[in-house]
Structure formats: C-alpha cells, structure tokens
Amino acid sequence: MAMRTRVTDMFGIELPIFAFSHCRDVVAAVSRAGGMGVLGALYFTPEELEMELKWIDDHVDGKPYGVDVVMPASYEGADFAPEELVSRLQGMIPEGHRQFVEDLLAGHGVPPLSEDADPGKVLLGWTDATARPQVEVALRHPIALLANALGPPPADVVELAHAKGVKVAALASTPRHAVKQVEVGVDVVVAQGTEAGGHTGEISTMVLIPQVVDAVDVPVLAAGGIGGGRQMAAGMALGAEGVWTGSIWLTVEEADTPELAKSRILAATSRDTVRSRSWTGKPARLLRNEWTDAWEGANSPGTLPMPLQFMLVSDALRRIGRSDAAELATFPAGQIIGTMNQVKSARDVVFEMVEEYIEAVGRLGGITES
C-alpha cells in the first residue's frame, strides 16, 4: 500500500505520515515503516544530538528522516552577547516569581535538587544561540528535512539547508504565518491547530488547514488532533498532503517517555490538556494539572516571556520529576491523548492509521455513490 502526494514525491516516502518525537527509536521506527520520523532536538546538546543522529543513521535502513529545531522569531535577550546571555537573562527574573515557584514546590513537599545534579543544561533551549549549533550538527547527517517549531527559520538557515539538498518545514498556526514562511523559502508548511500538544495557536485544525492550503502553493501537512486514520483522511480532505503527528508517539513501545507520564496519558481524557504559558512563556498545550492551575490561579505572578519562563521553571520541573509530586508533573500533550489508551509499537500505529485511512476514504466514496 502506498499513497502519493507532492510530499511523498518530495521525500521519496511511501506514506505521508510525519512523526515528531524526542526519542530516536520512534524516529527510526516510523521511517522504517514508510513514514518519516523527525527528531526533536530541543533537549540535546550538540554533542548529544550528534550521538542520537549517528544512532538513527545506523538504524533507519537508509530511509529518510528529519530533525526539528526551535528557533523562535523573537525572544528576550536576542541582542545580548552569547557569553553574558545566561547571567543577563537570569538577572531579568523577578524575585517574586522565584518565590512563587519555591512556595508551590514546598507546598507539595518537593525536595531541592541534590548537589551533584546536572545544572540545567536545557536552560536556553529556545534561543538562536542554542539552536544554531544543533542545525550545524544536523546538517552533517544525511537528513531529508529540517523543521522549525516556532515560525519561520532565519533565511540563512534555509539557504544552508537547501545547499545541502535538505528540505525545510516550519510550523504555522495562522495563514499569515504560513505565507511568511514560504517567503523565506520553506518547502513544506506544517499547519498546526490549537488542539496540538506543545507550542500552539488558537485556530482549530478543521478551520486552519483549508485557510493555509489556500494561502500557499507549497504542500501543507495537517497537524493537531491527528491520531488515527479517520483524522488522517480528514486532514487530507481539508487539503493537506500529509499529516504531522506528535503526541501519539509518547505511549508507543519504543518511546522513552517516563512511566508516570505514560500512565497519565493512557488515563487522560481530551479535556485534560490546557493551553498554558507556564512552561516556556509562549502558549503551549500541556497536561492540565496542579502546576498549570497554579499559574492560572489568584496567587500567580503571571508568566514571563520566552526564554525567561523556562529558565525560571526548568529546575523546578526537574525537581518535580524526581519527587512523588505527580500532581505537578506536566509536559506537552495534545487533545488526542484522550483517545490513546493502549501501548502499541510505532509500526503498528503507522499501519493501523493507514488501514483506518483506507476504510474512511472507502466509506466516503460510498456516501455519494449509493
């Protein structure tokens, strides 16, 4: 079984199913199954990313895969010199915010980090200074796609990728974003609805996709709420030429998602997520819990702009992760988690999606033919 759109032609893949994951095993498994795995680089140092991509190269059987970096178009401190970036940004975090976080953790009995804990290597995940070395590492590998999760990538990064024959994708949550991305040379637009996990806009996938498809000439992938073949067929009916998925890979056998998070996701309904600035300062859909509620509550000092919010909370999130305070442990998750209640292999998720897709398209045909 193969499907054919401009996207399958562009990448030489059998199935226009893109799988975003921070886990190399998932990336390789989806690419081997005929789709395209895309590794989220955010949490990796350049050295770690090098190791992850080397592993994928060795396990992907020559199939194409991609890398996703986060280069925000705007963030606090963009003008600071790299060597003083951290200290100057740290100085911008108000004491009241630090106290709010400490009080919240104390209220839930979360202990401080032990002294030998790795000191917050991901502090600056959402800055150009962090993303650029990741891009350089990625382009030394035979990747087929470089994706940017926060708007249009810098024009010189697009050129760098194109010079190596690497296609560039960017996530858009409005048709206006999509047009801007195509103007800087993006080859594929990922139109992502508000129901998606992680950084996300306000417009739903159902409303957004046709608007983006009509606004740009490049192929569009539908993202947000895509978990099965009916949703894949819906996304393609809306005009997309493929789908971009994320949350559904959190619970597959291959995923290195912490057990607690996995069990939370398997038990969650689609109402258990919330669009919140409490993770990075920009709105992102997260698992709703006492952490996200606290930042919405009457005592909240309000969130800080990117990247200050994550600098403020990253240690707290690590402390929570090592504690028993499961009620505070949040992470990016889309509304689709309400339909995920079984652990399967990544390969089975891909094949079941295709099977359900074919069934849905056949059913649609029957409605008008009969």
Next chain:
Amino acid sequence: MAMRTRVTDMFGIELPIFAFSHCRDVVAAVSRAGGMGVLGALYFTPEELEMELKWIDDHVDGKPYGVDVVMPASYEGADFAPEELVSRLQGMIPEGHRQFVEDLLAGHGVPPLSEDADPGKVLLGWTDATARPQVEVALRHPIALLANALGPPPADVVELAHAKGVKVAALASTPRHAVKQVEVGVDVVVAQGTEAGGHTGEISTMVLIPQVVDAVDVPVLAAGGIGGGRQMAAGMALGAEGVWTGSIWLTVEEADTPELAKSRILAATSRDTVRSRSWTGKPARLLRNEWTDAWEGANSPGTLPMPLQFMLVSDALRRIGRSDAAELATFPAGQIIGTMNQVKSARDVVFEMVEEYIEAVGRLGGITES
C-alpha cells in the same frame, strides 16, 4: 446529486447538511435546497415562535425542517416557582456586577434605553420555564427535528416529541455527554467542537468526532468549524453522517443579521473569536472585542452563573446594539468566520459545499489509487 447516510434516510433529505439559524428565511432556504434548516427558538416568545413556524410552513415547499430550543440541564433558580422566578433571580445579582456593567457602558458613551423600550423579554432564555412553551408550540407544527442546544433534553420532552413522530437531537461536547443523551432517547447526536460559535466545550472537532462516533450507536453530525465542502468531507471522514453548521448562515443574503455584525464577520479572521462566559454564564464562543476583553480584565468582577449573567447583561447588550459603541457589540460566532468574506445566497452556500465535498472526496480517492 444526492448523498446517503442514516441521517438522510431518517429525515428523507437529499443532503446531510443541517443549518442552525435564528432567521426563518435561512431555515426555509436550506430545507428547500435539500438540506435541513433548524430554527433557533431562543429569542422568540411562544407567540412569536408560532408566527415564525407558520411562515416556514408556508415557505418550505413541504420539505422537512427543525426547531432548536435551549433547555439547560442545570441553572440557578431551577427550584423557584415560575411566578417569583424573575424577582428572585434579579435579587441574586450582586450590586458590584451591575455597577461594572454600567461603568463599562458609560466609559464607551452608551446611552440608557429609552423609556418605551421593550423591557427585556428574553431575560430568561435559558430556563426550562421559557423553553417548555416553545416546545409545545414547535410540536404543533410539522417539524421533523427537535434539537436541544445544552445537553440532554428532559426525558418527558423526548417522549412528547417521539409520540408526534419528531426526532430529537442534542449537542454534545464530550463523548460522555453523548452517551447520556442517547440514554434519554436522543436520535441524533450533534458532536460540536470547541471552534463552534455559541455554547461550546473544549475539545476540537477533529479530536471529538471519532470519540463520539465510537461511543454511541446513533448517527452523529459533525459541528464546529464546518463552513465548506472540504470541512464537510473531513467531518464525514471522521465518522459523522452529516454536518451541523451555524456561523456560515450569519452572512448569507437571506439572513436578518444586523449590518454591523455582518460587516464585522466578513472582515474577521479566525483569531477574532474567544470562548467567554460573558454572554450567558456558560462558556460560549463569541466575537472577541472590548466587551469580552473587559470581562477577562483586571477589573472584572467575574461572570455569574446561568441565567443570571444574561439577566445582568441583556439590557446592556440591547443598549450597545442601539448605540455607536460598535467596539462592545459581541455575538456568538465560530472560528469559521475567518473564512467568510463574501455574501452569497443560502442556496449557493449549500451547492458550493456539495461541489467542494465531491471534489475533496475525489481527490482523496486519487491519493491511494495513483
């Protein structure tokens, strides 16, 4: 061109396109075009509703149509005697809330109502006491469908409808709601995503529809974000057997929507709506403007529960409607308004939807066949 699902069979219609509108002309036009118009009864007294339905009977060429009432499962004052309902509810509105509304209007130069203005006849739109007489009127007409916009209708109302051969539909925003509705005898579930206008839940159409389809045996209509044929095809791909539309009828030629509202909608993007309690006390998607912003603002006293909020604001909304303070004039509107930028006849909207639907289904077929 005809389509066939359990829904078209159930109602003897050619196209499984349901059009919710408060305007009788739209209702009749959509039914005549092969779909099913559904008149929103909320704003009408029983006497007015009688006149509207008589008009539809005379203009629908014998085609089926429906009526939509609002019988909330829960609201303040449900235990009060009808004759003291208004005064007791009025007494529950805090003075600080009245003052907030007065200050907001004064700040925008909105004059008071003239003395001869009709004194707030729709004050109690969202109570059983108002909806029941509407049901009685509706069932005296040859309606094919009685829909309830806020959850499961009372069991005796379902029986009353069924005894007259009238099918019953209810709007659901979670699979759990849908199951409850089917338990009280609902024949069709309208699964409505968060992108819809008016009272709406949190889950997007893309995520919600398959969950509801899997949870109930009765046919499901997809609602929320459905404005064209690609969205119709998407809704059906998700498993729905028809679509329920609302916002798109606000700007058709036949609609009696005030000119100001029409021009606002035609100019709006899909980011210009917000889910807000500022209209009725329950979350409803409205045009975002200075009214909805004020209720979210630092000085907001917070909204009141249904039906107190609408009792509090109904006169204010009428005053705004008669003033020049367009920046405060809000109304229910779904995210689809971002794609509505042209006035067409209701008939053309129906036919263009079908044409685009057929094109989308054909395109989907080509993706796997080629």
